[in-house]
Amino acid sequence: MEPVRETLLAVLVASLVVVSATPAASLPTDGADDRTWLAGDWHVHTNASHDACAAHNVPRLLSDPSDGCGDGPHTLSADGATRMRQAEARGLDYLRITDHNTLGGPLHAQANYEGPVTLVPGYEHSLPDAHAGVSSLNLLDRGIFEDPSEASAIDPWIDAVQGEPGGHVTANHPFSGGSSAWTEGHSDPAAWDAIEIWNIHWLWRDEVTNGFTDASNNEETLDFWTHLLNQGHELPIVGASDNHWLATTAVQGPGQPTTWVKATEDTPTAILEAAREGRTYVTWDPVGPRVALTAEGPSGEAIVGDHVPTGEEITFRAEVTAGAGERIRFVSCNGLEHESPPGAPVAEVTLTFAEDCWMRVDLVTVDDLGGSGPDDLVYRAITSPVYVG
Structure with missing residues (x-):
């Protein structure tokens, strides 16, 4: 086997107990x-x-x-x-x-x-x-x-x-x-x-x-x-x-x-x-890991579920707490926009979108268990998007 x-x-045979978990104190x-x-x-x-x-x-x-x-x-x-x-x-x-x-x-x-x-x-x-x-x-x-x-x-x-x-x-x-x-x-x-x-x-x-x-x-x-x-x-x-x-x-x-x-x-x-x-x-x-995705531009600040305008320079920021060495990946309608080194607590990318798009953040580690995901990644966190347009 x-x-x-x-x-x-x-x-399956032995685990009849519930593990205890307490959310991270620093959010x-x-x-x-x-x-x-x-x-x-x-x-x-x-x-x-x-x-x-x-x-x-x-x-x-x-x-x-x-x-x-x-x-x-x-x-x-x-x-x-x-x-x-x-x-x-x-x-x-x-x-x-x-x-x-x-x-x-x-x-x-x-x-x-x-x-x-x-x-x-x-x-x-x-x-x-x-x-x-x-x-x-x-x-x-x-x-x-x-x-x-x-x-x-x-x-x-x-x-x-x-x-x-x-x-x-x-x-x-x-x-x-x-x-x-x-x-x-x-x-x-x-x-x-x-x-x-x-x-x-x-x-x-x-x-x-x-x-x-x-x-x-x-x-x-x-x-x-x-x-x-x-x-x-x-x-x-x-x-x-x-x-x-x-x-x-x-x-x-x-x-x-x-x-x-x-x-x-x-x-x-x-x-x-x-x-x-x-x-x-x-x-x-x-x-965790906990992750906060924000987007800030001339029109103000947004979080997941919000919209930001096209044609403006927008800084997307991801802040991670209770992490375990994950890489922060900014993913948009254009694909992977930016990836941080492993374990970075904060990452940013500044972009201007001419057309409607979206941005989400994935926290990933390398999959060493034989998974079939893209680039053999294990996903540790995924956000809903911030929408552009």
Whole structure:
């Protein structure tokens, strides 16, 4: 057995504990306003999901087998309140629980968890050839949405979700099994509120473990998102552990990766609004690395999700804290614009764009585990863009 797979198998067998993580005390700055960066996980499962069982067709100790595994001896997962406590132990500010086609997880968390972590109710809807992360502020009262009749009806279905208070739809893991509708033209990316750019911890992905885990090709998703940006779509990013099983929680638990949102307050309303506005970036875990991307020119200062004018000289600045020797890469519609030496805490590039464009920052290290990414890179952080034009 290859060393990486052997290590991961050992984790599957032995890792039934949650690692503790505390966000960095020294946070990067990106402009003075009344918003705060909040750390969370955008997509986590509980024992309410059908695939949290030892096998999908295992006999359940429930009257309704479609309602997940419950807490019987066959479950491989945890209930909603336990997930919230795991998030709290890791220093997260919010958790978006998204079970398959059921609200069992967030309902359990709402009834049984009292603590500092904000619950963002959601679920993962199985669409025709796609998985969508769904949230709305009234979700736990109204229930899940009806299925669209066919793939061509996905966008009207998205409109219905977005018509609810706080309605938010994420295109989940576009290059994982069962999600081809996102990549094959069955849905207009302009309809999506966000794209899940980073699904599962970067070292717990199919192209590294050679099929040992569920397919989750983040490099393909990164290329796809870049293509959509170049087509003119303004599409924020989120990341998610997609954690189902207790056995993988140590290496793929809540916050691995972490989605940071810059919100006016720590409430579901503000968190969903910040994500919709593109005030997001994704990091390796809650500890970091943290990164702040700003853009400053004659018209003022901007952060991720904002616009700066064409025709002005703009200085893009990235400030990193809690780093581990990453290289700072400024990537635009023209490709790689600038790359810092490893470990630089700050980097800048000054450019003037004559036409509409965008700028994001990637923090990367060299992949020594056999990954297939561009230049064999492991991505440690990725920001939503600042838009030009």
